[in-house]
Amino acid sequence: MKNIFIMGVIIGFFSCNSTKMNQQNKMTQFDWQGHRGARGLVPENTIPAMIKAIDLGAVTLEMDAVITADKQVILSHEPFFNHEITTKPDGTPVSKAEEKQLNIYTMSYATTQRYDVGLKGNTRFPQQQKMAVTKPLLLDVIEAADQYALSKNKPLPFYNIETKSQPSTDNQYHPSPKEFVDLLVAVIKHKKISDRVTVQSFDIRTLQYLHQQYPSIATVLLIEDYNKKTLNEQLQELGFTPTVYSPHYSLVNEAIVKDCKLKGMRLVPWTVNDLATMKNLRALGVNGIISDYPNLFYFP
Template structure:
């Protein structure tokens, strides 16, 4: 089966798992036209360096909040990154840690709390009194707020092994909100590469990124791994300490891009940028200009 056949088959599967017709005003003609465009131009984004605001502009506002995402928009980042987990009652919310303890005035694991309980928490005061009362957003809320704004979204599936089926749930949310077929609007990434492979099977037209940890790959990334990853990923996103000219060249030879994380100083930004990376993920978006 050729690539267009695979895309159409995957799209049919996506419709089947929704149990509903196309959403948000899409017709079959417009969707298949956009799918065909994705086949011709797989990655469509701003030319030049890709500036990703880590958990929003988290150097200036509390991470994974609307305040941080608004700041990223104001600072003209190309993307903001966010972390998705699931509540006890099945809602997709934004939280980096498995627990709410560090970034809210509450306690407990995300998976053991309902959306109502999480929405009652203060997610801003830990950062600054200026942000007292900031709420934990849902993924749906963020997609509604930013889908037509001049910024793209990098979605991390955080600990997806804790949330069976979250790949399908995210895929359906992107379809429902009309963003999954917009070239370059969304990238989905994860440290769990099996989960990312599952996501790619559901929506192969959506860009994906393999996150690469320093702990697991301290000895380096093999050519074999790169060949494996390119089957389901468009980006290799490693800890910046793993990045050198050789890794960047090998990623590019495998027709992927590379966005290291997390850059927090100008010295690090300059050093990483000199290796030829395609962009980076930073708490301070001005470092990516």
């Protein structure tokens, strides 16, 4: 019992110091983010994907969150089981026709664990390793990633968590923005990562509520490539200046870089999967890059 207590104190000490070191470096270091962990290499939004991203030097683990029927926060890009990656409990693949019927918001967490999201692979990412894996609890992801980083003497990772919601599917595929954010923040606070997390969304309602109720948690405004509004119009609609502006990489130019600097926002575009574009964006002056391939990250 005494040895367990001492080990807990040691881990807590290093955790605290790693967090402080990370926090101090975050605003100055380039923010390499592993998209859905390392989607190009390992099944997306899984613990193995996050571990792979840490191994390859990711500063931040980017991920997507949805809510189960029993109010658990789990990782998933869609609020249903995507036919491209999912195998049913009976071992047969999910079809496109039935995927949206497999609504995670109507399932308990225990039920979601009957569906595999790694054995099938992903035809869009031929390098992705196939493995038996399920959609994990956010709580377990944070615990596993932090423990792994500490065991490898690496800085504790940052977390960039997207709320997967939109007005048209409220209370059908996910709870209201308020409940969604409250459930997410409860996990963030329980794991004591408020200073190592950003919450991102295309759904500005979740960002607005987060900013009002939990102003100490950093926000990220996501922008689709087809969004034709100006930066000023987007911020006016949001109602405040987020910590990070995160557009599709095709929207980044010198004017956007300059405007973000003037407004005090970090600029972290998504999703960049080739080295030449990464280098061009860094030369323009972005503050970070989100990629499916953390093996392309470079550290000059």
